[in-house]
Amino acid sequence: METTYDRVRELIVGGAFPPGQRLTELDLSQRLDVSRTPVREALRRLESDGLVESGQRGVTVIRLSDAELREAYLVRASLEALTAELAAQRQQxxxxxxxxxxxxTGHADDADRATRAGDLIAGVRHNREFHRHVAVLAGNSLAIGFLDRVWDRILVSTRDSLAAPSRTGQVDDEHRRLVGAITAGDGPTAAALARDHVLSTLSALPGGTSR
Structure with a gap:
């Protein structure tokens, strides 16, 4: 059963509320047709997740600075290197x-197809599903939880950049090589490919750098 927390989180991550937008209990309760109590609890939980923040203007959707976004990508790179290596080890x-x-492979196909068709919303969704499935194959629930939180924070700040239309072919090639390493049970190669892929995405962002 979908909770109020789930619904508000989906609205934020899905782009219904852009970074910096103020959120009120009254507006959300009317939009979701629930009382203000579960909305208040959801906002508290979302603040602990790092998706909203409290300040003088009340509760607002986070807006990561360039430095904070880089930090998030570096954490993601390390976590995805770990999950790729674990997935390859389990395959072996x-x-x-x-x-x-x-x-x-199906997630990689879907991501490439949507991105080449110019459907950025679907491309972002399938891209995330691809990377999350690597974590699922790794069999480490703690890593999945951390990755979900990092991905949420990145998506709120850069919804379109993950699809990266300017490097569509490169992204797909990197996905396929990662699939190949996991399929072959080559942990070290899978880890290196996963890490380099994330850092390559970071470098493609406006002003981004992996160093």
Whole structure:
């Protein structure tokens, strides 16, 4: 069952509320047709997640500075290197079902198809699903939780940049190489590819740098 927290989080991550927008309990309760109590609790939880912040203007959607965004990408790079390596190790040990591994290729196909078609919203969604499925294959629930929070913070600040239309072919090639390393059970290569892929995305952002 979807909670008020889930619904508000989806609105923020989905772009309904842009960075810096003020959120009020009254407006959200009317929009979601719920009382103000669950909205208040949801906003408190979202603040602990780093998606909203309290200040003189009340509660507002976060707006990451360039430095904060870079920090988020560096954390994401480390976490995704870890999950890629763990997924490859599990593949090498025969712990991943063929159907589960095939879904990773399916997510890569969906991301590439949507991005080439110019559907940035779907491209971002499928791109995230691809990377999250790597974490699922890693079998580490703690890593998944941390990655979800980092991805949310990045998406709120850079919804379109993750699709990166200017480097569509490069993104797809990097995805395919990562799938290949995981399929081959090559942990060190999978980790290196995952980390480099995230840092390459960071470098493609306006003003971004991976160093």
């Amino acid at each position: 040990a025969g712990e991943i079902a063929p159907a589960a591994l095939a879904r990773l």
